[in-house]
Amino acid sequence: MTKEQAILLIDMESFYASIEHVENPEYAGRPLVVSGDPNRRSGVILAACPLAKAKGIQNAERLYEAQQKCADVVVVKPQMQKYVDVSIRISKLIGEYTDLVEPYSIDEQFMDVTGSQRLFGSPRQIAHIIQERIKHEMGLRARIGIGENKILAKLACDLFAKKNKNGVHTLAKDMIELEMWPLPIGDLFGVGKKMELHFKSMGIRTIGQLAQTEGARIKEKFGLHGQVVWMSANGVDYSPVTRAAHAGRKGFGNGMTLPRDYVKKADLHVVLLELCEEVCSRARHAGKMGATISLGLNGATHVEKRSIHRQLTLPIETNITMEVFKGVNKLLERYWDGFPVRRVSVGITNLQSDQNWQMSLLDDNENRDRLSQIGYVMDQIRDRYGKVSIQRASSLTQASQLLDRSKKIGGHYK
Template identity: 50%
Template sequence: MTQKNKSTIALIDMQSFYASVEKAANPEYKDKPLVVAGDPERRSGIILAACPIAKKYGVTTAEALWQALQKCPDLVVMRPRMEKYLETSMLITKILESYSDLVEPYSIDELFIDITGTLHLFGNSIKAVIKSIQDRIMMETGIYARAGISENKVTAKLCCDLISKKIDGGIFYLEKDELNKHIWDKPVGDMWGIGSRMQKHLYVMGIRTIGELANTPVKRLQKKWGVNGLVIWRTANGIDDSPVTPTTHAHQKVIGNGMTLPRDFREAWEIEVVLLDLCSQICRRTREKGLMGSVVSMGLGGADWDHPTGFSRQMKLLDPTNVTLDVYAAVKKIFYKHWDRQPVRRLSVALSNLSSADTYQLSLFEDTEKKRAIDKVMDEIKDRFGEISILRASSLTTAGQAIDRAAKIGGHYK
């Protein structure tokens, strides 16, 4: 199949990525039901990935590990190894980059590739080229990849999610003008970008399929959801002008971090310790990128999982900063203003409205330079000897989380 005057874009998706990496590393589990899950003892025993065999037993991503074990007592449970998954993701990216310089990571296990300009180098057959990519990923990583191919990113994503993942061979080419034939009869809740809450509202509006959404007057959707109404209408109609851009995620808008605590934190001093640890981490990352932030955000979640409580607030600073103690001071103001004195289980901190740290405002009233110097020395020591080579004393208390978090990537053990 060849195309003229049309873009050729594919979304490459890895099947049960974390579980597939573990099976490739442990061939003895090839024919066994396997899941990757967090540490149950720290109340994070959630299924992060389940292999197809485990899914046949009804095991699903995001359910509790104990529930999965009830469904499948013989389940092989692997602790996540985020470093390994990131390495594998980078290897897959390099495989795609050998076919085109237009490769855009969408997530750790999904990548867009635009082969419009390089297709002729590999034989002009779209499916043959994608099959070659699929085979190389399997050969070099042991992971089965699926691919949706179309004219733009939205239709490639729809194709992959709703067709390619469900057919033998895992590769499908979707013509944009054939959405009505292959996509529009699917439930609206299956469409990329439709959450359970929006699905309920669409049902009330009489919209149950993607086709019904596509044929709904866009003004009706915009009246209810504004810009989001236009976005879901464009998605249902396969409209997308955005190019595959390798640098899409190169310019960060927010630098943040959050965590679920190992137990209920009830004392203010305990919560302050964790907030300082989080501020230290995000400010260090901000300094590494040569940036500062002028808006500080803080989020807090209560301990009652059945009746969620908490808040998410932000505060505009007088001047941009990446100084740990300045950000921490702002976070404490937010915390004490909005905390309801109930037990806390989740905390998050973020810096946004980012700008270059090349120039900054000097203060006549605060010794900011001294604080900058302290941060610089701590950064240099951590760069040389490791993340926990120097810590604030508070991080060594029973409330401190810095040492435990240093052993993790994305909240999971390396």
């Protein structure tokens, strides 16, 4: 690896579960899992510590299945705000070694140390320094992959560092044929179960066999995702580590799973308006407006699963909640036939700056400006006093999910 190319991926081992072990010494030496709903046997395992994994427990399996494998497993309710705070602490720590830090998830972060080696040593030395500091200051274990680009760093971490005793591995591009290509195709990042079956039906059973297959053939069968996976098998990735990785986003969206089937249009209006408020608030915070409105509904009847996803484009870009809601309601009226709804989502795309308002000869421009300003003022109030400090009257009805959602981060309670 040359000094011009040095990317690290910092991945925290069993992040949620490890934090709970650190903060609860009484659980030391005991298998522990963080479950989405410990009070229900149907809860899902969000994180399992290494001791729990040794018992066969896996992330994303049902809690009752985990308890069958290990009856004395400690079950802890997730506290998302605490995990977010620790993730931010880790970001600040690794930011002391480079200003090029890109969060990949709450427990994974890329860092480009190309320009840091004169100050802190080789990429491997920097990796060990960071690993030791995280362990000393937070009591957590980090696994670190090192590569010439982001995909090599990711693969180094997932395929090798997680299995190494010291938790650090370097995957150089000129070593992938020896180290990575013999591995099963299912081990490659981006290859899911269905894709793995398709590859095997094509006679592709190892990463090397995929890498040596003509790229055009893979793209023709799997589209753009297939091309990306083929590039990964060859260790190719042109995306830089950047602090502005999410700045060029194409849209804003939000969804929620409902606590019961919603079958009344009035009840759907309540939750859809709340989602429109959230989406428009995020757009306003980013200084954006959107022209294309989307609605997603998922549910089931007693005989089949049902879903719709439709969109429409407004004549004028907007981030005004009621204008977006009006568009969403048009889609609801046009496409929903009354099937029970268990999940809803709303989005806006086709973004532009909120500094470029388009005037209309047919609309009340003064009133639109007033409604826009009200939205920004409501955002300021909620930013200062909380999401439920100011709310619409409809959010006081039983159909509302605003209060419950205000207690959660990423779908889980803070």
